[in-house]
Amino acid sequence: MTKEQSNVNKPLASHEIIQIEQKIEWLEKIQVEYKDFIYLYPHSIETPLHRYLLKEVFDISYKWSPGQIGFLYLHTTGGVRTFHTRSDPSDFVQQFRETEHL
Template sequence: MNLLATQKCIEIRQEIGWTEKRTIETSFEMKLFDHQLTVKDDVYPLTAIFDISYRKKPEKGAMGFLYLHTSRGVRTYYIKEDANLLVTAYKKLKSERPELR
C-alpha cells in the first residue's frame, strides 16, 4: 500500500461545564492510498468513492468543508488547510485506473 496524499481534518466537540461552554477541536488524518482511503476507523475502497471535493475560504485559519462522495452517501469533514493535494492525487489516480471511472 502506497500512501499518495494526506489531509488534516478537524473534529469539533462542545462541552458544557458548570459555568462555561468549551469548544474542543481535535485533528485526525485522512489518508489516500493506491487502493483505499482511510479516515479514523473508516476504510473506503477506492471503487466505493465517486468523487472528492472541498470548499474553503482563502483566509488563513478559516474553516472549510471536504466532501467525500461515496456509495454510502456524502461524508462531510471540517478542514482548515487547502485540500488541493488530496483532490488532485485522487483525480490523477481515477484517470489512470479505468475501474475507478
C-alpha cells in the same frame, strides 16, 4: 515484501482534518478540536474511524477559504461524508482524481 506490496501500504497523499467536539461544562459550551489525517492509498481512503474503498468513492470536493474552517466532502456510494479542515485540500483532491477509482 515486493516493491508493489510496499507501495500499497504507503499513502499517495494525506491531508490534515479536524474533528470538533462540543462540550457543556458548568455554565458554558466549549468546542474542542482534535487534529488528525485523512490518507489516500492506491485502493482506499482512510480516516481514524473509517475506511472507504476507492471503488466506492465517486468524487471528492471541498469548500475552503484561508483563515476559516473549510469542508472536504467525500462522495461515496453510501452518501456524502464531511470533514473539517483548516488548510487547502486541492493537492489531496487532485491526487485522488489521478487514481483509478470506480
